Amino acid sequence: MTRILLSDKLDNCVERWRSAGMTVIGPVQGESISRYAVVENGAGFDFGMILPDRSVKELFFPQTEPMLRYTIKKSEIDTADFPPPQEKRIIFGARACDASGLAIDDSLFGWDYKDDFWFHRRNESVIVTIACTKADDFCMCTSLDLAPDSTKGCDVLLRPLENNRGWQVEEITDRGREAFAVIADLLQESSDQAAPTAVVTEKFNLDACVTWLQNPENFDSKFWKEISMRCIGCASCTYLCPTCHCFDIQDEGDTYSGIRRKNWDSCSFALFTMHTSGHNPRSTQSARWRQRIMHKFNYFPGKFSVNSCSGCGRCSRQCPVDMGITETLQEISKLQS
Numbered sequence: 001m002t003r004i005l006l007s008d009k010l011d012n013c014v015e016r017w018r019s020a021g022m023t024v025i026g027p028v029q030g031e032s033i034s035r036y037a038v039v040e041n042g043a044g045f046d047f048g049m050i051l052p053d054r055s056v057k058e059l060f061f062p063q064t065e066p067m068l069r070y071t072i073k074k075s076e077i078d079t080a081d082f083p084p085p086q087e088k089r090i091i092f093g094a095r096a097c098d099a100s101g102l103a104i105d106d107s108l109f110g111w112d113y114k115d116d117f118w119f120h121r122r123n124e125s126v127i128v129t130i131a132c133t134k135a136d137d138f139c140m141c142t143s144l145d146l147a148p149d150s151t152k153g154c155d156v157l158l159r160p161l162e163n164n165r166g167w168q169v170e171e172i173t174d175r176g177r178e179a180f181a182v183i184a185d186l187l188q189e190s191s192d193q194a195a196p197t198a199v200v201t202e203k204f205n206l207d208a209c210v211t212w213l214q215n216p217e218n219f220d221s222k223f224w225k226e227i228s229m230r231c232i233g234c235a236s237c238t239y240l241c242p243t244c245h246c247f248d249i250q251d252e253g254d255t256y257s258g259i260r261r262k263n264w265d266s267c268s269f270a271l272f273t274m275h276t277s278g279h280n281p282r283s284t285q286s287a288r289w290r291q292r293i294m295h296k297f298n299y300f301p302g303k304f305s306v307n308s309c310s311g312c313g314r315c316s317r318q319c320p321v322d323m324g325i326t327e328t329l330q331e332i333s334k335l336q337s
Ligand code: SF4
Pocket: 230, 231, 232, 233, 234, 235, 236, 237, 238, 268, 315, 318, 319, 320, 321, 322, 323, 324
């Protein structure tokens, strides 16, 4: 016997969590794009999609965020910080690759400087992952040592029931237990079986890829130019990625006052590394694509012992010229074998 939550109790759950002061967020299908967004009742969720077009990242690391307000006076500068948001949230129906992406980026945002905005949101958010029972050809979590029912980064794991009536409930963290204590009487013991998790075939040999990437001789390989020829540098792959985290800090204002903001940036853009002198150390799209791959599977794991990729497949799924990390790693696997 395990505890289950029936789907027809979802309305009550949303009501309880909202009454307990939490904002309830879930996968929502918009007119042109799907994303994790606020829902007001059970009917607001869309659990049918493989995963939302946009990742959960933007709920923790928004596209743009004010950091401080400044005023320049005759002999001093006044500054006032924007405080991190205080909102308590439950994200119900995250995919395992999105939840894992948050855990991966914890190392980055807590490394040389602890990013209060990121960690405040992380500490005030409960992540409820729903294990995947279907996948598409772009999904590749298993190639990254993850799985459709990975508990990495999540507080509660739900497994869809075979009869589609609801979910088995597995509380993972104290934060998850606390959130589910609010709806404890809506759960019930049951012997209903969980549906099998999605079968995600391994797309490439990650160890072989890493060995190839770590070989200094391959840094200038003609492979990079050939594989990235189609890339138009639009940055969709980085913006939709749950683990890409590049940002730029800019002051917006006039001569005397303004707001300092943190804005998303992307290694796919030529301006990203452009020096004031006009020199650009990554002057070609192939050098920028090489950087993206090297960063995710060589430099980042070298520093934080984890790949900067959770295998969601969005970069390949959404690329306007049909490129992506899967294809690149598949080709590297072949070069190394
Ligand atoms: S790989 Fe595709 S999505 Fe990424 S920058 Fe290039 S064209 Fe855009």
